[in-house]
Amino acid sequence: MARSEEQNRLARETAKENILQAAIEVFVERGVSGASIAEITKRAGVAQGLMNYHFGTKEQLIAAVIDRWFDTVLGFAQIEGTPDEMLAAIIDSALRSTAYAVPLQRVVLAIQQQPATHRLFAESEERHADAATAAEDAVRDVFRARGASDPALEEIMLRSTLEGVFVKYSVFGDTYPLDDARRWVHRLYGLPDPVDPLPVSPPPRTGEPRPRARAAVCDGTGTV
Incomplete structure (x- = not known):
């Protein structure tokens, strides 16, 4: 069954928050300069494309x-x-x-x-x-x-x-x-x-x- 627009919106918001929280964790562990987008998206459990969609760079x-x-x-x-x-x-x-x-x-x-x-x-x-x-x-x-x-x-x-x-x-x-x-x-x-x-x-x-x-x-x- 296809997800409703509301379900899609909630999924996007959850992914965005997961990326943000993962970034905070990885920045603490690696430092801002030492943290990679690949490690952040892996920690967040999302594809890198979602990172680009929500935050860009x-x-x-x-x-x-x-x-x-x-x-x-x-x-x-x-x-x-x-x-x-x-x-x-x-x-x-x-x-x-x-x-x-x-x-x-x-x-x-x-x-x-x-x-x-x-x-x-x-x-x-x-x-x-x-x-x-x-x-x-x-x-x-x-x-x-x-x-x-x-x-x-x-x-x-x-x-x-x-x-x-x-x-x-x-x-x-x-x-x-x-x-x-x-x-x-x-x-x-x-x-x-x-x-x-x-x-x-x-x-x-x-x-x-x-x-x-x-x-x-x-x-x-x-x-x-």
Whole structure:
């Protein structure tokens, strides 16, 4: 029986998502420059023609990965409530995204640093300029409501702090104390400690935290 147009559309969307996820995985393993389209399509379980259909060139696929990252980081939670409640939600949403999107975070961090791909990051940033400005303004409004004398600088420093956490977590994996860092950021802004932990499952920690880069290349358990 022939597939309906809706079934065909869903199949195309599934193939496109599979290619994107496979690209993220292979970019993490091989690096962007070392990854081949053949390996990505094999990992995705699709013919190379589908890759060409959905993304065109490897450069366009890299751009799509960066776009996915922007969509993720700009989709932070906004809730109604007091300025303190809104700030806590922003912090928690950013760190939750960090925990869930580690492979994507690692790929985009590398793309940002490499001269050959930095242009692609800048172009994606321009495509998301309106959303980025709106997100910045929303956070600045929260700081303004909290009585900050320089809401713009407060927003920049909060973003710098959270981005620093994401870089460290990307490098050190589950040996980096993400929940402890979250509580530290809350206290930095005079917010109550979070009641519930982030919905991730790092191994139980005993003693003082000692982040180690080799944990990020383990089998996902965080075991060193």
